[in-house]
Amino acid sequence: MRLRNPFVMESGVFTTNYRDDMAFHYPMLAKLRVAAIMLLLFLLPVYAGTYLVSIANLVGIAIIGSLGLNILTGFTGQISIGHGAFLGVGAYAAGFITAKMGLPFWIALPAAGVITAAVGAIFGIPSLRLKGLYLAIATLAAQVIIEFVIAHWDGVTNGVHGMFLPAPQLFGFTLDNDVSYYYLVLVVCIIAAMFAFNLFRSRVGRAFVAVRDRDLAAEVMGINLFKYKIMAFALSSFYVGVAGALWGHYLRIISPEHFTIAVSIQYLAMVIIGGLGSVMGSIYGAVFITLLPIVLREIAGLFSTYFPNIETIILGLKEAVFGTTIVVFLIYEPEGLARIWQNIKDYFKLWPFSY
């Protein structure tokens, strides 16, 4: 493919061989853009303050989790209202391994993923017989049951008292500040996103999409429904477990109320607002939902001089805005931010013609 003039609008992509056709980023411009974004991300702690870096950490962890949920809900069509609890399984599993067994963090992180994947797969078993609404309710039950177990299994989780987690140690470094943790989250996040991107170019990923689009047709074509549904549950839970492990070690103290159904709904909102069945969508959604309360709090801070009691209603307002955003997105742009971004790009690609 020849190098394009970067100052000219792209009008389309024309490939002449299979290799180019299967490439991630077609024009040179896109490759440069990805490189520039990566550079910006790796240099973020240099030009941004600690506060921004700490927010970026939360965003990064949310991205990993929402990628996981999107694999299950967006790509495979299985709804889960239990991912908040799975996040807890990951956090507690990692916490148990590092804090109670004293093993290093680089073992705990993947192990948390594997344990959560196993738990997720078990709660995915009803998906053999149930779909849609009934499955959603089954995962809701998973949420309630796991929350109960976390709160009552004192020997492992310290119950309602919460669990203290050590700062993770990697290659002799102790990641006990926001900046060092940022690089950990960033690397895991990039691996997670790359894996998700490539997954849907593979045999398994395409089977997931076939199951979502029409499961009976997929079965007829020889896709083993049960196997792929359970696999989707396990893979999705693996992601969420890793996110939970990162989150737990970032917070350093975890307790059952960090993993309630509200968290599940937040993750669902990320997936929906970002765009179901879109890897980039999970990223946009995670950024949006994580920033929403922060931005709202900042705005409230501006008004607090005029309305002194605004802090008391801000909590309720946060939930109200959150809920309303979900409803508005579902009504006006069910395909989420990913679609909006695509529309904007298409507009400029085709400008000045709208067709």
Place this chain on the structure above:
Amino acid sequence: MVFLMQLVVTGLVVGAVYAMVALGFVLIYKSSDVINFAQGELLLVGAYICLTLVNVYHMPFLVALLISIAVSFLLGIIIERTILRSFINEPVISVIMVTLGLSSAMRGLIQVIWSTDTRTFPEIFPTAPVNIGPVVVSQVYLWSLFVSLVMLVAFSLFFKYSHMGIAMRATADDQQAALSMGISVKLIFAATWAIAAVVAGIGGILLGNINGVNSSLSHIGLTVLPVAILGGLDSIPGAIVGGLIIGVLESLSGGYLDPLLGGGVKEVAPFVVLVLILMIKPYGLFGKEIIERV
């Protein structure tokens, strides 16, 4: 033995209220295949409005009750009109998500308006406890049982004999056929939501009388889901039987297992049952089975 009977009676009474709230789920699911995750918040709105009218404006309880029923009715219609109407024939996930979004929007607004403190109703029902054999029951419970039973019977009759009720059942069976017979499906949907909001509101007022009103009351919306699933999501008798079973189960597990396991079993027991039901008999005791074959 007395302890056991006490638990069973309490369970039956709470179960009757559950049955009534579950009726809201069943109604909406029957006519439009939507499950309303905001049912708990509808319950809370009804309870809070009634409470405010009684406590702040010192209205007689019956007047307050009627007004809050009217407000719930309107609220149901508004929700259906503005939000749910866009979701006819949309994928299940959008519908689930929109009611979840709705519930969190409503919960937020409720918090802004009424804050999160627990408020109590003034004593509306006589407080003297009643002895039924060896079992002592407070009158609030009996009144709740009575109201729930009346409501459930009234709705059963409504569906069997009234014009509207028959039209609702027709819509539930087959929307297109109902449309071609001259039934306004849109009107039916609005009516369903209105009725669901009203039963939720009354349920909220009854439960509020028993335990006081605070935002955690909306969890009943989730507790009642196992009830609806156990009975079958589209069956009114199912809602009643499911309500009573789950009510007793909750009460028994609260009484016998809570001391052993350190509390909270009451909340989780219905969900354990739920998972078992979903594995064994996914469409509940009386639900219509949807069979898919390749």
